Amino acid sequence: MTSSETHNNKPTTAALITLSFIPLIMVLGNSMIIPALPVIEKALDITSLQVSLLITLFSIPAGIVIPITGILADRVGRKKVIFFSLLLYGIGGLLAGISALVNGGSYPFLLASRILQGIGAAGTSPIAMVLISDLYQKEERSKALGINEASNAFGKVLSPIFGSLLLLISWYAMFFVFPLLCLPIAIALWKVIKEPVHKQKPLPLKQYWLDIRKIFQRKGKWLVTAFLAGSLALFTMFGVLFYLSDTLEKTYHIVGIKKGFILAIPLLALCLVAYWTGSHVKNQTSQMKKFILLGLGVMAGFIVTMPWITQMVWLIAVAFGLGIGAGLILPCLNTLITSAIGVQERGIITSLYGSVRFLGVAFGPPTFETLSNRPYLLFFGLSALFILIAVAAAIFIHQPQRLRGKDGQYRLLIRKERFQPSS
Secondary structure (H helix, E strand, O other): OOOOEEOOOOOOHHHHHHHHHHHHHHHHHHHOOHHHHHHHHHHHOOOHHHHHHHHHHHHHHHHHHHHHHHHHHHHHOHHHHHHHHHHHHHHHHHHHHHHOOOOOOOHHHHHHHHHHHHHHHOOOHHHHHHHHHHHOOHHHHHHHHHHHHHHHHHHHHHHHHHHHHHHOOOOOHHHHHHHHHHHHHHHHHHHHOOOOEEOOOOOOHHHHHHHHHHHHHHHHHHHHHHHHHHHHHHHHHHHHHHHHHHHHHHOOOOOHHHHHHHHHHHHHHHHHHHHHHHHHOOOEHHHHHHHHHHHHHHHHHHHOOHHHOOOHHHHHHHHHHHHHHHHHHHHHHHHHHHHOOOOOOHHHHHHHHHHHHHHHHHHHHHHHHHOOOOHHHHHHHHHHHHHHHHHHHHHHOOOOOEOOOOOOOOOOOOOOOOOOOOO
């Protein structure tokens, strides 16, 4: 089965800017409120566990719903899913803000609003990645996905700083930011994005699931390797950021905006390197494979030094190095995964990848907290995992794998017994 999509018009700069704002907004969902959690705990007179649920019950619904939004995106269109998800995301933020004004603050109302917001977030950034892959071809796709990844990282750079600044107004001010951002982006998306016209009608559900199964039968080894590489990179990156944040506050007594700026340093490395990688990597699997292997090696090398790090400047340097490694890995994975799947199944496969990435970010900090008293196990174990995944990538991402064809995709060769790209 070959993909079938018609690119009627080359995407405008406004289209790319609009799509790049989507991952930035999604990142704010959790990262921006982290500086406010201690204040919320005191304001609502709740426990540390209860306040942590404001993060958990945003992340878990999003991780669960992301694959569902991928299926919807394959069947009803990417643009519609993103548009209504942005509106739901904004409404969830608005309700969360209103919850602070009900009888001095309603924790159950706030928690329900965060669940709603997490469901809305599921249809934003992962589906934007799919839409970018639909709109752009060949080298332009790699560059656009690199910009998308850089925007995601830049959102993480801004979040702790932005959240700390809004906290100066009130602990609930940040929730009202979401509708203020989501509504104009949703309107811009609807007006400036011209989604490619698909010649074929959506597959019957039975055939759709059969094709998904065949994709994993033929491409499962390298897809699972790619999923694990992306998840581990983000798991490690945000686990180390949590570790750095905790150390800055407890050991060096650095808090507030100053801590936010320090945490932004490694994320800025991720942002800049992701942009550079997307702009310079050629649309060739062999080159992207080299970048992925290099990034995995860089992250393995930096993380293994962590048990001996005792000074703040070296801890920041290690986190900075991890940002460089992640910036080399993630844009290449984005391009490989979105380009290797036919248009009618691209939404669900990319969404599964997005869900795994999301869970990597969610579970990194608690894992680092749990194993912080066993640093050799934690950091040597992570280094070994990076090496194992690098070996798997070297084995399962075969030559020749040039991203070729009219739309820069691999075709789904359902009749063949093994994965082999065609032109």
